[in-house]
Amino acid sequence: MSDWLPRIAKRIDHAEGQWVRLIGQGDGVRQRVVVVDYQMGNLRSVQKAVERVAPAAEVRVSSIPEDIDAADKVILPGVGACGDAVRELRSRGLVDSLRRAMDRGRPFLGICLGLQMLFDVSYEGGEHAGLGILAGEVVRFPFSSVGGSGVGGEATGAALPADHATEQPMLPTAQPSASVGVGERHKVPHMGWNQVWEAAAGCPLMRGIEPGTYFYFVHSYFVQPQDASVVWLESEYGVRFCAAVWRDNLFATQFHPEKSQASGLKLLHNFMNL
Numbered sequence: 001m002s003d004w005l006p007r008i009a010k011r012i013d014h015a016e017g018q019w020v021r022l023i024g025q026g027d028g029v030r031q032r033v034v035v036v037d038y039q040m041g042n043l044r045s046v047q048k049a050v051e052r053v054a055p056a057a058e059v060r061v062s063s064i065p066e067d068i069d070a071a072d073k074v075i076l077p078g079v080g081a082c083g084d085a086v087r088e089l090r091s092r093g094l095v096d097s098l099r100r101a102m103d104r105g106r107p108f109l110g111i112c113l114g115l116q117m118l119f120d121v122s123y124e125g126g127e128h129a130g131l132g133i134l135a136g137e138v139v140r141f142p143f144s145s146v147g148g149s150g151v152g153g154e155a156t157g158a159a160l161p162a163d164h165a166t167e168q169p170m171l172p173t174a175q176p177s178a179s180v181g182v183g184e185r186h187k188v189p190h191m192g193w194n195q196v197w198e199a200a201a202g203c204p205l206m207r208g209i210e211p212g213t214y215f216y217f218v219h220s221y222f223v224q225p226q227d228a229s230v231v232w233l234e235s236e237y238g239v240r241f242c243a244a245v246w247r248d249n250l251f252a253t254q255f256h257p258e259k260s261q262a263s264g265l266k267l268l269h270n271f272m273n274l
Contacts, residue, residue, distance in 0.1 A: 041077035049258035054272040068097035078113020083128030110252030135226035215255035
């Protein structure tokens with residue numbers, strides 16, 4: 001009997017809507033994917049993108065620790081400030097279930113703030129403890145804002161662009177533009193399309209994705225891992241920075257795959273095929 005489907009039907013009133021857990025029907029073949037809900041993520045856009053690349057999967061937005069424990073794969077999106085996000089995870093009792101998923105070898109994907117929270121400390125709006133899963137810190141781009149005081153995983157100090165101010169289930173239609181080069185005037189937050197380059201070759205999520213591919217970023221802070229071996233992708237925006245990490249079954253990106261058109265969908269497709 002699957003622990004994902006309990007013996008007794010149980011109706012759950014969830015922040016994302018009401019759904020019913022049915023009487024257990026066996027494990028079946030469908031992948032069970034949880035998009036973690038802690039009230040600070042682009043939940044529906046991530047869910048829709050995963051459903052597009054893996055239509056046979058069961059993709060649930062959930063804030064229930066038992067759902068994370070039962071999932072085959074876990075995705076942790078994020079919008080906002082790192083300190084606030086960690087507090088929300090802890091207040092909902094989700095931290096232990098996230099750690100268990102990683103420890104059990106379940107493929108885990110952090111997105112944007114879901115990357116930053118993995119580290120020891122963030123200096124966004126003071127000094128705030130992260131989850132401490134990876135050693136390192138989260139720091140701000142070392143230049144002044146232009147036209148605002150944007151901070152955070154999603155620029156919480158400045159007005160968000162329309163496609164980030166509210167969740168949108170549709171994929172973006174804008175086309176990538178040329179990457180901003182070092183030496184040009186840089187605004188904070190770093191917002192828009194930028195190229196990524198492999199610092200560590202062989203990551204299964206990069207199958208079919210060329211070096212220099214563009215992905216969509218919105219952030220004012222970036223991670224500085226203590227262990228250089230976990231740096232998977234790098235990008236440049238005034239400085240060279242870590243755009244993604246990879247360690248065993250743990251993957252996390254600073255950019256938004258769900259908003260990165262074909263390249264983002266390919267990365268999600270690769271994640272779903274692990």
